[in-house]
Amino acid sequence: MEMFRQLIGPDDGGASALQLSARAVILLIYGLVCIRVAGRKTFSQASPLDIVVAVVVGSNISRAMTGKAPFLATLAATLVLVCLHRLLAMLTLRWTPLASLAKARPTRLIVEGVPDEAAMARHGVSREDLLEALRMEQVERLEDVRLAVLEGGGKISVLPRKPAS
Known part of the structure; x- marks a missing residue:
């Protein structure tokens, strides 16, 4: 764990250019994983819920990138949010009242x-x-x-x- 911490630098905003570059590579891969978990729809023709999740994911990744939030805790919280979004999307397919709350009607x-x-x-x-x-x-x-x-x-x-x- 200490080697990983040296790679990404401190969470107090004092990471070096090389450490921020390492964070960028990790976060790019992590962001792609989040998109795969959330599904393509989240970032295309978006419902209001999809937009909120996309904004929060982007904000979290930004804060992890700059060291304004603890790196691993921020990644964990972001993954939980993306997984909950995916679960909610799957539940709306099976339960109409929830779909009415989460999605806009035509x-x-x-x-x-x-x-x-x-x-x-x-x-x-x-x-x-x-x-x-x-x-x-x-x-x-x-x-x-x-x-x-x-x-x-x-x-x-x-x-x-x-x-x-």
Whole structure:
């Protein structure tokens, strides 16, 4: 253990450049392990819970890197957080009430060309945001939309109407 402590330096912020470099290598590998444990979804189309976990993991790794927190204790706490996140994700697949608490539900913003102004206001989606999402899907007008949904991850998905044949 003493050899490891010499490799990474003290936890009081007084590590040398070489010791900080060793920490960087260890933390890069550790961060990759955390991503593998947490699953790819955590760091892609993120729910609010995923974002919180990602921010805390990044903050913890940063504090371990700079020596602002005890190295091994910080790694242990981070791994516990990532494992709890993964467990919660697995439990939400099997228990619907927990999924309702942990994940955002999709919300219909446009149905058959008619925007739901109340739903848009509830979720802070402006008309400009909605029109931007339509343009991103090459849809010009609200009337050309069969369904637009604010997904749990915050993206607006758009299903255009089928052109009349």
